[in-house]
Amino acid sequence: MCPVPNGDAEVGRLAGSAGGPARAAVVGTGMIGGSVLLRLRDAGLDVAGWDPDPATRRYAREQGFACPDTVEEAVADRDFVFLCGPLPSLPGMLSRVAAATDEDCVLTDVGSTKAALAAFADTRGVGHRFVPGHPMAGADRAGVASASPALLDRAAWVLCPDPAGVVAFRRLAPLIIDVFRARLVPMSPTQHDTVVALSSHVPHLLAGALAGAVQEAPLRDAVLALAAGSFRDGSRVAGTPAERTANMLLSNRERVLEELTRVTDYLDKLAGAVRAGDAEALTSRYRAAAAARTVLAGRNFASRERAFPVAGDADAEVAYLWELGAAGGYLSGCRVDAGTVSYIAHLPADAGPV
């Protein structure tokens, strides 16, 4: 784990239920979980970690973290628990942590798909205090040695509020915004999974196909010797740990396959224009594609404040939040004060009103 950068979290706003600093636990202290742990400690929270791997627990203790031998001890009496283990472990761990924590303990996770886990939480009766989450950060690495508080700094961080869990969302959102300086993107679990299929999962499929095909090609050595930037960039995430990529893709199967057809349809049109020698069609399709890159290069946002009564219509509040995320917007503030919850929202300046 690396040194902690300057944190500008307002720790006073993150007081725990017992009056002292908020108490948080991180379950699974690999690359992402370790980074969360470092950042929470930097922000002045009372933190504990746990990992199924004894060596990782030992390492965390050497870094000065409380890291008991059982997950139950680690999460007892905590205000917030972050589930940061591998995707397939999350349902089982969510049940275990839910059973070991109080009703006012907010649970969240950092897994790369959300719909299945959100549904699981509902069936287990913890949907009202589990807020599915997904920070958009990562690296071609894994393991606690790759953890760094900078990894999550200013990341886009999806949280999935639900009418039944809006109170938990309002408690977790300020922590995510303040501690991680995050752009908090509120979305429904299914919106999230559709969006990441295109923004992350399908790109992993394309990168794997490109690198895999070259690996099997007769002229492989010459191709790699002449690898242009286009190949290097296009195949980069094929170097990500294979199990993690497989877990990610399999956890979002239906949506990955559905969004993949969008991309292969466009690919077929490009290939058709190449086959037909149709320079005009090819150029116009590349111009359309370039428009997406222009948006990525920089977008103007308009900010506005939006308030809801704390005891009001949770459906309306959540509908507003989901719509904000679907329109490419994000939150930079969430404050509950005198019966009102106020959000500071940022929306692409060219989007319609939300």
Added chain:
Amino acid sequence: MCPVPNGDAEVGRLAGSAGGPARAAVVGTGMIGGSVLLRLRDAGLDVAGWDPDPATRRYAREQGFACPDTVEEAVADRDFVFLCGPLPSLPGMLSRVAAATDEDCVLTDVGSTKAALAAFADTRGVGHRFVPGHPMAGADRAGVASASPALLDRAAWVLCPDPAGVVAFRRLAPLIIDVFRARLVPMSPTQHDTVVALSSHVPHLLAGALAGAVQEAPLRDAVLALAAGSFRDGSRVAGTPAERTANMLLSNRERVLEELTRVTDYLDKLAGAVRAGDAEALTSRYRAAAAARTVLAGRNFASRERAFPVAGDADAEVAYLWELGAAGGYLSGCRVDAGTVSYIAHLPADAGPV
């Protein structure tokens, strides 16, 4: 155009046929051509440029370059001419330049495909002094203002020697190696076109398909807001000028479509494993793909010298050179001395003997 970095070219080895410094001309002084021009001047060559655009010619003159109004004046009495215009202009320009230059003037180009132009040069009877070339460098930009001598520094630079043109190759190779500090990759034109289909052209298709599909997706704004590194990298070259990408793909149609099927076959296998929920197959395919990335990250080369009699079997010399390129190797030296041509060759340490 930007300032010139330190050049370590041995100008003495690049003497022109008239005894003074070698005389070179660059036809088409956009991003690549302008970069070639700057670098040649830095190495002490006597250079002239020409561009069909009067404003670009004016700009080159303001930078202190000789830049006459006609291409015929620019290339007259030159030892080397670099054709750096857009791909579709190259056949016409090759004919024009060939007619305006002497028999001992070596012609080369920097276009991104080679087989068609090499065949054209043969039909026009200039195959013996035209050496097809392709420096593997570029950027998401175009135009003379993007030219920079650093752009081509230490690039992999393909030249396509031919038995009929081996003398021209032996003259051009030292210039490319010394002036640009290039890793010179010798290949046949068809090998080159097959290799760049996978190392550059198909990656452009995948990037275009990814960015284009997202641009048309209902949740486009949310996808771009959550664009992970995988999307950013995977779509980067979709931001390249559309006409240039279209020209490049169309100039290598058959091979692009053929190599694309390798990639879509691998993609189908990945998607099939996702559909079947087969984590093992998915993981093992990603492991294979990651092997290509490991090679990219760094490869050991073994160097050896190889000599041929200048008046010997050109077929054997060229066969050796083509094989070197196909095996992922490159040249860092080419010297003609006392009836012998000596190459310093570098071959991946894990490759068989060449």
